[in-house]
Amino acid sequence: MTDSARKALDFGSLDDFQPSRPIARPEASVDEQRRVVDRASAFPSREADAEGQLNIRAPNDMLTRFKAAAKKERYTYGAFLEILLDRYEKG
């Protein structure tokens, strides 16, 4: 008999394990579940921050226009830059 033909051991039927949602706080949203762990965990996040910073050199009147337009609509500079880029890409 080859090893690959060796019959698997019988654990008894594994029918007592059926697909289902995890038992941990099934009513909680994923964000809530993460927040609960975040409050207790001493293991830090190892993932890179999804946000960065950009230093823009441009004529002062251009910078003033950019800042004033963002402020008028209460956008952060990042959010306003995204709007401008979206418009630019749409042509």
Place this chain on the structure above:
Amino acid sequence: MAVVTFANSKGGSGKTTSALILACELAEHASVCLIDADPRRPLTTWSTLPGKPKRLTVVTNASEKTILDEIDAASADNQFVIVDLEGTASRLTSYAISQSDLVVIPMKEQQQDALAAIDVIQELKRDMKAVRRDIPFAVLFTQTRVVAKSRTARFVSGQFKANEKTPVFATEIHDRDAYSALFSVGGGPRGLSAKDVNNVEAAVRNAADFAAEVVTMLRSHSAGQKRVA
């Protein structure tokens, strides 16, 4: 459904190998999803080789923010979900632990692995308090010598075995060529040919013993919970 997570914050402690042999063994009897949360993606690479059991699927973790959704989705479709974590003390580890029905802490019988295993046990206890439920765990000695253990190995494993608060698997995952071969040949221990690898039968027996012990632990905890309820 049962979620079994393999965690040790030290790399090279035997997480991936022991997760793979458990997954392959359980997939002989049940539907199993193996979540590869190691950034090196060793199980995702393994899954491209021939011989993957039909009832085993491999999912590649995208990020720490997605692990809970991945476990949730896998749980809805599979009898067993097995999570292989990265070898670092990371928040991803804590998120996966929080969803687990059993945490396996693999370690070589060495001081550095032991210290990392203790770190994981302490984190696990913090996570248990956070989610307000008991999460069973047990230390699994890996890459062990079948005979003539070194004095250091006996000293390190002896301390865990003597401590009632750190459950230890009776089965050890031995240092076997068959287990190394899985990552180049593909498939599980049962698919290996005795022509290519020495002592396949002992590796198959070792894998089956480990899987049987995991199932016994899951059942005993589940029975304990029902009694409490």
